[in-house]
Amino acid sequence: MTEPLLSIRDLKVEFNTRYGSVTALNGIDLDLHADKTLGIVGESGCGKSITALATMGLIPDPPGHIAEGRIVFDGEDITRADARRLRKLRGADISMIFQEPMTSLNPVFAVGDQIAEAIMLHQSTGRAAADRMAVELLNTVGIPDPEQRAQSYPHQLSGGMRQRVMIAIAISCRPRILIADEPTTALDVTVQAQIFDLMRDIQQQSGVAIMLITHDMGAIAEMADQVAVMYAGQIVESGTADAILDNPLHPYTRGLIGCIPVIGKQAERNGRMPQLAEIPGIVPPLHLLGQGCAFADRCPLAFDRCRAESPILKGDTHRVACFATGVQRA
């Protein structure tokens, strides 16, 4: 396999909270390749978004900071890059789409101006050229009447159109990495499908590497090449999308797949759908994590060792951090 475009090694992020120092990310390893999509999946509070923010150099400091580890982008260690360097990277080489398109656009500027702003910040173009490029970008992301729409304000657009504008801003400087943090959670299904199709088209044309953060295994199936499953600030399983979906090893991954009512997944029995699998309990608050596997309290396979020591990610291409499945497979 070729050299990854972005490589995260042993990343540890800590936050100072009223409960003391809390480890939000604990030893994350990730590789992102050009032209590929990496899906990061898990429940809320698992550290998915913190991983994205750390990659962008956007961890709010204080209260948070990167305690250990390296983030290497195209051969350059950006973990401790200064603010100027990061500002050059963000929006140009690495850009991000957020979950809520209403709150991430400025309500008092026309959307065309907001796209032009990003272009002028990173490229030596004049105002008129930037405006022209903004209209072209609106056309690229599939907005009808781009000339008129460029004059519209965010509140005049539907949720799907706003997310298209966000994508237009994100791709305006031809980034090499696009981080999408739950980009379709606030949208209707038909619009979600449009946004996913658009993201796939953009990847095919530009070869951008996409980091897709989601809680939706269906989105993973449709979009991702590689998958990392996160739980309580750690990656508990990683591998190709097919390996994770067809042969999940970690009990948490199995639970996540089993508990979603997905169309066409189950056959009907006696005229009704079979019971959904349940993961009992909730994600534990990070300040209450003790020693041992963070998932042990909710795990159907947990045994003594799981509560005593923390499993590490093992394996070649399909990696899993679990004693119980390791025992089964050995």
Next chain:
Amino acid sequence: MTEEILLDVRALSVRFGMPRKSLLGRRPMLHAVRDVSFSLRSGRTLGLVGESGSGKTTAAMAAIRLVAAQAGSVLFDGLDLLKLDAEAMRRCRRHLQVIFQDPYSSLNPRERVGAIVREPLDLMMPDSSRPDRESRVSELFGQVGLRPDQMALFPHQFSGGQRQRVSIARALATKPKLIVCDEPVSALDVAIQAQILNLLRRLQDDCGLSYLFISHDLGVVQFICDDIAVMYLGQIVEFADRSTLFSRPRHPYTSALLSAAPSLARRKSAGYVRRGAVKGDPPSPLNVPAGCAFASRCPRVQPKCLEDRPVLRTSAQGSVACHYPLD
């Protein structure tokens, strides 16, 4: 399984007056629900599916008179709810309960959850003694998977899934016949979603409940609903039982919804390309098109669709409002 009809909604219409554009101008009307009819069998679940703005919540809320309807009739257990006077309607409310979407805003933050669950009993069953009501609350907590010692806590001390359990306990308190579930799991994490869906179905079996289930998530709908009404811009465009709707959708909109919904079977690795995706957004309900409401986004649109509004036609496979339905 009984086939008795519990709730029969006929030709229900809801309009909202919008602010005038000018002082003497006409008040624009938003037609949120247009001529909607459906029926719910006792002990079953009817799903109302559609995108935001399709009128699914308004239709359900108008059916239980939480939103005023302009036209139509609602027969509930033989009573026309829309014709009842205020006191008769109030008495009837014990049989009609609601579980709301957001477990954070639907519980009073200043009240203990035990009191929240007891309130419907205080209002609807004032003849019963206080200890009886307390013991009923404690029984309800057990039914929904909470511990009776949690009755003294406040809503903020619970997680989202637990709060939704409190909401469910409150809805069950007066032993209702019908519960309107308004997107009860869409604010929850996937793992919690499964717990609540399983709980809702178990309670249906135990208490003989009927659900009017509002959702935009076809996976959830397929799991819990027996019959499904697909809504688009205030109208029902297709009505069918679950297996028919999911295996042979007839309205192009239903088919588009199914092809847009996430599925584990659609793999990027296998070169998946979506077919039958719809473009754009739904038209505004302030300005409903003359022909079929879906015509502007329909991949199979014909000239007739732009002029002539299709009506819901019933056949052996259910009902569909389309001039050129899929086979």
